[in-house]
Amino acid sequence: MIQLRQLCRDFLVGDQTVHALDHLDLSIDKGEYLSVMGPSGSGKSTLLNMLGLLDKPSAGEYLLNGTATSGLKEEQRASLRGGHIGFVFQSYHLIPRLNARENIELPLVLAGIAPKLRQPRVAELLARLDLIDRAEHIPNQLSGGQRQRVAIGRAIVMEPDLLLADEPTGNLDSKSGLEVITLLEELNAGGITLLVVTHDENVGARARRRLHMIDGAISRDWQTDSAESKSILTAKPLTGKPLTQKTDGKTPGAF
Amino acid sequence: MRFGDLLAFNFKAIRRQRARSIMLLIAIAIGVLAINLLTGIGEGGKQFVLGEFDILGKNVLIMVPGKKETTGGIPPLTGETTRDLSLQDAEAILRLPDVSAVAPLIPGKIEISHGSLSREAFTIGTNRAFFPMRKLELAQGSILPEVPMDQAVSVCVIGSKLRRELFGSRPALGQWLRAGDSRFRVIGILKDRGQGMSLDMNDAIMIPVASAQSLFNTEGLFRIFIELRGLQELDKSRLRITDLLKNRHDGEEDVTIITQDSLLSAFANILDTMTLTVAGIAAISMLVAGILIMNVSLIAVSQRTSEIGLLKALGLPARTVRLIFLTEAMMMAAGGAVVGLIISQVLLFMARQTYPSVPFTTPSWAMLGSITVAMFTALIFSAIPARRAANMVPVDALLDKTAG
Structure with a gap:
């Protein structure tokens, strides 16, 4: 489904060139469940942005479903994002003036789908995400976990093939974090390809395939038995504080 | 989207x-x-x-006493006051072949009363020709009678609002009104109409011009409305009227004629x-x-x-x-x-x-x-x-x- 060939992404910081991605090769099959871990600045988020067509490589090629993406125009990239890729962000990125229902509905609205077709789809998702009685609340009136569930609803409402989650549990307490991760795993079980970037060992360990990045390259790429990874979690329940330190300072329990 | x-x-x-x-x-x-x-x-x-x-018509000229000159020239130093426009001037203009009608005008304000009701009303001394020229229509009765301009007659035509205020719902036609020291019999009532030329005709009383002269104790006319037979010779007619007035006023050109175009x-x-x-x-x-x-x-x-x-x-x-x-x-x-x-x-x-x-x-x-x-x-x-x-x-x- 996804193939990265010698992918590079360079940033200019001052007069120094930083190789955020350094000749990276990666192949992902449909339906995989990957986690990407590594220290800050190792290129995890850059990789995610690259896979999500939010960023363009400096060199190398990215094939999505067999299509070379480097030659595509911004309009075509936008259309690929809209139809095939769902994003879940650490800080949710919900639109503050829209309520939960409207936030979930947004991609359908932007894609120009008729209201009649939108309503049943959104209603179904609200039920599945356990947000029915929160549907008319704006993000400020929702808890972190609820917000992230709204964001996941928005990410999957267009039924994408690929779901990219950047620190999805980063701003959440352990209970909500577990709920969100479980939800993402359920979606993966339904066939969607899932890639989670995280700082949290416990979250990262749940993935069947784990990537570890250092200095813009993949330093380790290994498969784990899903049963084994789950058993790790049950043996070591999550503590009250998330390990991540990337935070907007609003979330309770964060630094 | x-x-x-x-x-x-x-x-x-x-x-x-x-x-x-x-x-x-x-x-x-x-x-x-x-x-x-x-x-x-x-x-x-x-x-x-x-x-x-539109009410006045394109073929109506307005004559105003005095010369309003904006193009320079020496102002009259003789100390003479400008000559009034007289009724005789108006009659002389009417005798010109290209003039079809002439309406003199003496306006004023005076206390009008009927019984115990009285009010100050706009009073217009004029003649019969004034009515068609200003397209004034009557609701009741008749317009001012066909009499020589210098003959005073004790009749009047009143506006609809003045009628309401002085008579209420009672009949007004044939009743007598007191205006200053004179009395006028109501022979006509105007139809209700909006204002015209900044005078509210609904609130006005119209009397023969000679009656107005004695009522206001004045000889001179405020305006003369002159209606021409046709528009073709407007400039020639205008010159002819100016010449006539010049002759009548000892060779002095002391009137102004306003046309619609100039205004x-x-x-x-x-x-x-x-x-x-x-x-x-x-x-x-x-x-x-x-x-x-x-x-x-x-x-x-x-x-x-x-x-x-x-x-x-x-x-x-x-x-x-x-x-x-x-x-x-x-x-x-x-x-x-x-x-x-x-x-x-x-x-x-x-x-x-x-x-x-x-x-x-x-x-x-x-x-x-x-x-x-x-x-x-x-x-x-x-x-x-x-x-x-x-x-x-x-x-x-x-x-x-x-x-x-």
């Missing part, structure tokens, strides 16, 4: 940014208000003057100046509104950076992002235009209530024009902010961590 969804999406954004939206609305509203109000007043004045001449051209100058003023005010207010739109939109674009990033991540193409910001500015401009339009129409309505004789109405070209200019201003000045939003790189825009 569907058009209806686009409008709803923008509407929520506009409502969210209430302060800046209201500011923009006001700026646009002032511009539209200025255009509509000023053209309404200008058009009202123009229609008023045109309406007056209209004077008014056209005023209108032109006014139009320029309107254009100036409109241009300035629209420019101010435009700059405001641009700055406020730029702020909005930077405030909504992460939202723009999100929309792009969700697959919205750049042109749609641009469209969102353009239509948002235009929606606010449309709102402001409607507000300005409504306020201007309310003010003009109030002006019409206060001065019923002047038709203060905005011409439709000005209404359409002001809205078009407002929308166009919004479009032009929001182009730069919209382009900035459209060109944002999604990954940079998403890095903006202000989103909730």
Whole structure:
């Protein structure tokens, strides 16, 4: 489904060139469940942005479903994002003036789908995400976990093939974090390809395939038995504080 | 994105940014208000003057005693007061072959009473010819009788409002009114009509010109209305009348003849100046509104950076992002235009209530024009902010961590 060939992404910081991605090769099959871990600045988020067509490589090629993406125009990239890729962000990125229902509905609205077709789809998702009685609340009136569930609803409402989650549990307490991760795993079980970037060992360990990045390259790429990874979690329940330190300072329990 | 969804999406954004939206609305509203109000007043004045001449007819000249010279020359140093226009002058003019009718005019205000009711009324000393010339129609009775101009007759024609105030619902025809030391029998009542030439005929009493001379103790006429048989020889007729008066007044040209064209051209100058003023005010207010739109939109674009990033991540193409910001500015401009339009129409309505004789109405070209200019201003000045939003790189825009 996804193939990265010698992918590079360079940033200019001052007069120094930083190789955020350094000749990276990666192949992902449909339906995989990957986690990407590594220290800050190792290129995890850059990789995610690259896979999500939010960023363009400096060199190398990215094939999505067999299509070379480097030659595509911004309009075509936008259309690929809209139809095939769902994003879940650490800080949710919900639109503050829209309520939960409207936030979930947004991609359908932007894609120009008729209201009649939108309503049943959104209603179904609200039920599945356990947000029915929160549907008319704006993000400020929702808890972190609820917000992230709204964001996941928005990410999957267009039924994408690929779901990219950047620190999805980063701003959440352990209970909500577990709920969100479980939800993402359920979606993966339904066939969607899932890639989670995280700082949290416990979250990262749940993935069947784990990537570890250092200095813009993949330093380790290994498969784990899903049963084994789950058993790790049950043996070591999550503590009250998330390990991540990337935070907007609003979330309770964060630094 | 569907058009209806686009409008709803923008509407929520506009409502969210209430302060800046209201500011923009006001700026646009002032511009539209200025255009509509000023053209309404200008058009009202123009229609008023045109309406007056419509009543008077193009073939009617107005003679005024005294020479109003604006082209220079030495003012009369003899110390002589200008000669009055006399009834004999009016009769002499009437004898000219190209003159079909002459109506002298002596206006004044005097206390009119009937029984215990009295009030001050506008009194016009004139003759029979005055009525058709000013297109005055009667509700009851007859107009002033056909008598020589110098013969006083104790009859009068009164306006509908004066009749109501003095007689109420009782019959007025044949009744006697007291005016100063004289008494006049009511022989006619005018139909209800709006104001004409700044005199309210509904409130007036018309008596024979000779009666007015004795009532006001004056010889001179205030005006002479002269109706010509045709329009073809207007300038020749005018010269002939001037010559006649010059002969009668010992070779001195001491009257002024006003034609419709001369008055209209004077008014056209005023209108032109006014139009320029309107254009100036409109241009300035629209420019101010435009700059405001641009700055406020730029702020909005930077405030909504992460939202723009999100929309792009969700697959919205750049042109749609641009469209969102353009239509948002235009929606606010449309709102402001409607507000300005409504306020201007309310003010003009109030002006019409206060001065019923002047038709203060905005011409439709000005209404359409002001809205078009407002929308166009919004479009032009929001182009730069919209382009900035459209060109944002999604990954940079998403890095903006202000989103909730």
